[in-house]
Amino acid sequence: MSRPLVVDTVAGLRARIRDWRRDGLRVAMVPTMGALHEGHLSLVRIALERAERCIVSIFVNPTQFAPSEDLDKYPRQLARDLDQLALAGADLAYTPGVGEMYPAGFATKISVGGPSAGLESDFRPTFFEGVATVVAKLLLQASPDVAVFGEKDYQQLCVVRQLCRDLNLPVEIIGAPTIRDAHGLAMSSRNAYLGEAELQIARRLNVILRKAAAALAAGADQNGATGEASRALLAAGFHKIDYVEARESRTLTPWRRGHEGRLLAAAWLGKTRLIDNVDVSTS
Template identity: 45%
Template sequence: MSAPIVRSRAALAELVAGWRRAGETIGVVPTMGALHEGHLSLVEGAKAGADRVVVTLFVNPRQFNSRDDYEKYPRTEEEDAAKLAPHDVDALYVPGPEDVYPPGFATTVSVSGLTGVLCGAHRPGHFDGVATVCTKLFRQTGADRAWFGEKDFQQLQLVRRLSADLDLGVEVVGCETVREADGLALSSRNVRLGAEARRAAPALHAAMTEAVAALRDGAAAGPVIDTAAQAIRAAGYDEVEYLELRAVEDLRALDRAEVPARLFAAAWIDGVRLIDNLPVT
């Protein structure tokens, strides 16, 4: 059954009010559309963890550093609605820009500490855009819980901090990264890879997996990361933007995996920026 498509804040508020009167919990899966199996796994998590589920579809201009990247981001509303149909969600919220950023909108939500490293260091303002739109969507959907993928682990930690610091009352649930059979993390940007680049792309995950094995054995991060970066470039990547070992809790840089840690990467191939991360300890 197709989910009702809700396009205005007022219409969504009416739905949410009815669910609240019935004492139902509300789960939200925020997306920018171009849905894939990774998104759908979040939807299934939400279905199991809330009485009502809202999937949001909003390509947020405030989290893009490049106008070209924003314009190239796939818009596939009809296909997305069809993919959601078997999952029986309660609403697909597709707000217009005026419902998220009405005329005169002048507020930015910024989370310090977690955002100046990794993607934040290379995409100035990106996480301010994420924090701002998540705050808006959490309030508009009345969410009790929200589901995010671990592929964007920095984003996941940011949203957890955001909800805690602003007393939003939203439990932020992280879900394991979904991958293709060859290890490539699912991403809406993967469709922009040419055939040759798509064949080479899994080298990122393969090199990271080897690096993680060495880090778990106690190796120092520097030499391990150098070797992995060389392997990624040799496989056909144009640039390794970052490849870093960082603590899970606060994303501080580590020389060894002596506390709960993850290996984070961003790399460019065929004009497409891919990110990934793997748990180490």
């Protein structure tokens, strides 16, 4: 079992993809910021169900971090990541540096409206501009047939789909189910920041969201159900709640009963911010 080929330039990436295309192979891409876990590896496996070759990009994107956020602390562990990718069967790791992605004189930003409104944008105003710009660059650099993103970052997934629709990017965007630990905690690179006591609290997030989603599906008042969820999270030991909101699944406009919905939340444990979401059943 060998590690994937590693390339760190656009030219090197495109040269390898040209070889695959010449052989008639379909190409999938999984964009990541590294610090890979089982959630990421599940995306690789899904990608390889849709294509013969899989590229995993590993790039900690500075443009989606605000000055007060954890860019410098974000875990970087390339050697371990490559071992993980070998186990998952990825063919190529694309590891550009900041200078390759944002060379001197870079002056373009992409702003996506629609599903970017509210939620994360209320607390991280420049986040989706950074995400949209780097994702557009990655998809244009690699030109994959399909790209796989996790539903854990649900608003981000909706923004990426909007981006590709609006700019006619010829790539199929696949949303992959959230991978959780045995206690229901959504896997995240930032979970590594949590101590054992904080992990016990973090595992309450999904439980409380599922209870609120079930109440909404059963006809509970929306403000009452989300307010109760916020209070339950604080009682469980979370220090601050950024939001608990129900939105329509595709557009992320405010949820209306009878429509497919998602209940999304962001909450703080000390200096660690966790996000999660669950389906609101309409059946």
